[in-house]
Amino acid sequence: MEDVSNEAVAAKVARTGTDAGPIAKQVIPPKPAARSAKVSLWRYLRLFRADLLSAQPAKLYRAxxxxxxxxxFRSYLVNQPDLVDTVLKQQPDAFPKSNRISEGLRPLLGNSVFLTNGEIWKRQRRIIDPAFEGGRLRQVYPAMYAAAEAAITRLSGQLAGMPDQPIEIEAETSHAAADVIFRTLFSIPIEHHVAQEVFDRFRAYQQSQPILNLAAFVPLPRWVPRFHRPATRQNAARIRALITDLTQRRMQAIDAGLAPDDLATKIMTTTDPETGEVFSTDDMVDQVAIFFLAGHETSASALAWALYLVALAPNWQDQIAKEASGLSLDSFANVSKLRVSRDVFREALRLYPPVPMMVRETTCPQQFRDRILPEGAQVVLSPWHLHRHTRLWDNPDGFDPGRWQTENGKTCQRDAYIPFSAGPRVCTGAGFAMIEGPLILSMILRRYRVTPVSGKEPVPVAHLTVRSKNGIWLRLTPLESDAQPERER
Structure with a gap:
């Protein structure tokens, strides 16, 4: 963990007129060391393969x-808020998603909404979006809550046998987030054999680091074969086969009038209001794959980092535990009362955005600042750097959930905070994630005290998402049993 200089804290007080708090209590969580010098393309590729974040120069935090x-090709990383706004909100059709990033993901994600552009993408969103509207989230909330309860039960089982044993919390949040996806999407728990195999296969798929593919850097015609690792192809094929089986079974249940009213049923029975079409089996398999990637991997990452951050700042976990202790969280109406937990989760998304970079491509020449971006240029939007930009944020590398109630925090939330992207391509499940994350965080912290493990400080790295190189290790100590509301015991 880095130190905060007295000068940095004093500068914040001078700039904002607010009390930055006792210097000793400033929490600066781990951050990858950026490269400081220029490197060759091949050296950059090696660094990129090891970790997307540490391959970038330090100047990006202020440029x-x-x-x-x-x-x-030419690539332009953009941090200026009005230019980010142009790409994501003002002219999204002029900056479609770059196919270069999709090269490494297509074996699993196929033609999913995450990778498509233009009319195909618009059609997909017209069918998918209604499933994630506010009223629908209320309907699937009991399944989300059941997954959170199951996560607490698993933790209790582990701690019963070895109460002092550290727990690798990323594995637990991955399990919990996967359970949420399967319960809300297909009404089956993670213990179901199909759900468990998808989860295991996806973990193996991520470890094969498929995002770095030759075609991401060298423009190749579509007819040229893409050389993915055998393990990447094998795991992707098996995941898609399992999802295909789930989808076909659900279609049969829908035809028979026996399907549960969950997200899969809603999506598969929604017609495109412009064409009257519904998703085919292949369409649905593509979408379920990205729901699992976006809904499981990103939530698991953010939740694990949130737990680590409050382990470094015990006063914040105390506030979360106090806030949640009197609430019956099996009621959807009480989720809105988790204000402290939501601010902590929001701060975890700022410091460790699950998707650290997004790549768009120019369809015609564009002028950004004093440069002309040629057609086909790559425009990189980096939540990682934007969220820590030294010219935008107060105490940019510090963990401070209270910032969201300050003027600087409110301004930056509008102009420089994009953990779920923004504009028409904002993540469909953003509202879902902002219920799931604070809920599970609150349920864990009202039952357990979390503390960091000496000698096991996490090292952030980014491949598909921002994770810790060797996991996130915490100790969990049970709190008083009467911390739970009576109706949930």
Whole structure:
């Protein structure tokens, strides 16, 4: 963990006129060391493969815009808020998603909404979006709560046998987030054999690091074979086969009038209001794959980091435990009362955005600042750097959930905070995640005290999402049993 200098804290007080708190209590969680010097393209590729974040130069934390050239294309990382707004909100059709990033993900995600552009993407969103509207979230909340309860039961089982044994919390949050997806999407718990195999296979798929593919850096015609690792192809094929079986069974249940009213049924029975079409089996398999990636992997990452952050700042976990202790969280109406938990989860998403970079492509020349971006240029939007930008945020590397109640925090939330992207392509499940994360965080912290494990400080790395290189290890100590509301015992 890094130190905060007295000068940095004093500068914040001078700039904002607010009390930054006792210097000794400032919490600066782990951050990858950025490269400081220029490197060759091949050196950059090696660094990129090891970790997307530490491969980037330190100047990106203060630059409004930076250019990166290769023999094959130009790339521009953009941090200036009005330019980010142009790409995501004002002219999204002029900056479609780049196919370069999809090269490594297509074996699993196929033609999913995460990878498509234009009319295909618009059609997909017209069918998917109604399933995630506010009223629908209320309907699937009992399944979400059941998954959270199951996570607490698993933790209790582990601690019963070895109460002093550290727990690798990323594994637990991954399990919990996967359970949420399967219960809300297909009404089956993670213990179901199909759900468990998808979970295991996806973990193996992530470990094969499929995002770095030759075609991501060298433009290749579509007819040229893509050389993914055998393990990547095998795991992707098996995951898609399992999802296909689930989807076909659900279609049969829908035809028979026996399908549960969950997210899969809603999506599969929604017609495109413009064409009257519904998703085919192949369409649905593609979408379920990205629901699992976006809904499981990103939530698991953010929740694990949130637990680590409050382990470093015990006063915040005390506030979360106190806030949640008197609430019956099996009631959807009480989720809105988890204000402290929501601010902590929001701060975890700021410091460790699950998707650290998003890549768009220019469809025609564009002028950004004093540069002309040629057609086909890559425009990189980096939540990782934008969320820690030294010219935008007060105490950018510090863990401070209270910032969201300050003027600077409110301004940056509007202009420089994009953990779920923004504009038409904002993550469909953003509202879902902002219920799931604070709920599970609150349910864990009103039952357990979490403390960091000496000698096992996490090292953030980014492949598919921002995770810890060797996991996030915490000790969990049970709190008083009477912390739970009576009706939930």
């Amino acid at each position: 409004w815009m930076a250019e990166f050239r290769t023999p094959f």
